[in-house]
Amino acid sequence: MKTLKNKVIAITGAGSGIGRALALDAAKQGASVAICDRNADSLAETVALLGDAPHLATVVDVRSDAEVLAFAAAVAEKFGPAHVIVNNAGVALSHYFDSQSREDFEWVMDINFWGVVRGTEAFLPQLKTHDDAHIVNISSLFGLVGVPSQSAYNASKFAVRGLSESLRQELHDTPIHVSCVHPGGIDTNIIRNGKHLQGADGKPTTTASLARSFARTTSTTPDGAASIIWAGVLRNRGRILIGPETYAMDLVQRLLPAGYPAVLRPFLRIFSTKQR
Numbered sequence: 106m107k108t109l110k111n112k113v114i115a116i117t118g119a120g121s122g123i124g125r126a127l128a129l130d131a132a133k134q135g136a137s138v139a140i141c142d143r144n145a146d147s148l149a150e151t152v153a154l155l156g157d158a159p160h161l162a163t164v165v166d167v168r169s170d171a172e173v174l175a176f177a178a179a180v181a182e183k184f185g186p187a188h189v190i191v192n193n194a195g196v197a198l199s200h201y202f203d204s205q206s207r208e209d210f211e212w213v214m215d216i217n218f219w220g221v222v223r224g225t226e227a228f229l230p231q232l233k234t235h236d237d238a239h240i241v242n243i244s245s246l247f248g249l250v251g252v253p254s255q256s257a258y259n260a261s262k263f264a265v266r267g268l269s270e271s272l273r274q275e276l277h278d279t280p281i282h283v284s285c286v287h288p289g290g291i292d293t294n295i296i297r298n299g300k301h302l303q304g305a306d307g308k309p310t311t312t313a314s315l316a317r318s319f320a321r322t323t324s325t326t327p328d329g330a331a332s333i334i335w336a337g338v339l340r341n342r343g344r345i346l347i348g349p350e351t352y353a354m355d356l357v358q359r360l361l362p363a364g365y366p367a368v369l370r371p372f373l374r375i376f377s378t379k380q381r
């Protein structure tokens with residue numbers, strides 16, 4: 106894709122953070138943006154920021170097949186078939202595997218992984234009508250390396266990466282491109298919107314305390330992340346990494362596919378100490 110101008114771009118989870126920044130940036134570049142979020146208030150704030158730019162906004166829970174399909178139908182009706190779907194909606198959970206509930210694990214998978222599957226299924230027929238289209242799936246640095254207390258989040262983000270890398274090959278001879286995005290720490294509401302009971306060191310934590318230490322360690326703003334993502338899409342990059350920590354851990358993981366946790370451990374200790 107050479108330009109976002111006059112493209113129809115659908116984004117899930119656009120009421121906050123990276124999704125909101127992607128919507129505002131795409132609108133600035135001349136796209137029509139269709140946004141959704143589970144949170145009606147924050148979605149309305151994004152709508153206000155979009156001003157006169159052509160847009161459509163719908164309250165959608167990506168856990169619902171029917172709501173995601175209705176969103177896709179509303180987009181096609183208002184703007185015609187979408188050229189781009191950004192599967193961005195996500196939540197975070199910090200809890201050790203042996204004490205977290207199955208319900209919490211399924212909550213993370215249902216949004217972070219199945220939400221991406223639902224968005225892709227709903228929009229693929231629309232993307233197929235164009236001679237240039239793009240699927241953008243938001244994974245994470247934690248889709249590249251595993252971290253204690255993140256078993257559910259890691260599983261969901263590794264799954265998004267696997268899905269994206271397979272889909273990219275299946276669609277190779279078609280005009281539909283697939284990018285998998287791996288952000289490091291981006292200063293958004295991801296921690297405040299999540300559930301956090303244990304830190305990486307296994308000690309009890311709270312959402313407020315983790316949010317404070319997370320804010321001190323983020324490397325990139327949502328606007329910065331959005332411009333890296335759109336630049337990657339415009340260059341048809343299959344893999345988009347964001348933040349120096351992501352580049353560093355990607356390299357360490359390639360060099361030491363089984364041994365990288367030993368390199369990670371001292372950093373996790375510093376992060377855990379900062380929380381208290």
Ligand SMILES: NC(=O)c1ccc[n+]([C@@H]2O[C@H](COP(=O)([O-])OP(=O)(O)OC[C@H]3O[C@@H](n4cnc5c(N)ncnc54)[C@H](O)[C@@H]3O)[C@@H](O)[C@H]2O)c1
Nearest residue numbers: 118120121122123143166167194195245290291293294295
């Ligand atoms: N912030 C980071 O450091 C970071 C790092 C790596 C990956 N990510 C990923 O980036 C994506 C965006 O997160 P963010 O950092 O902007 O967080 P955020 O919390 O600021 O935004 C996420 C948005 O998704 C929405 N959402 C949550 N559950 C939903 C559901 N069931 N249906 C519809 N919308 C839902 C939320 O209401 C929120 O508006 C997520 O997939 C996240 O996992 C974030």
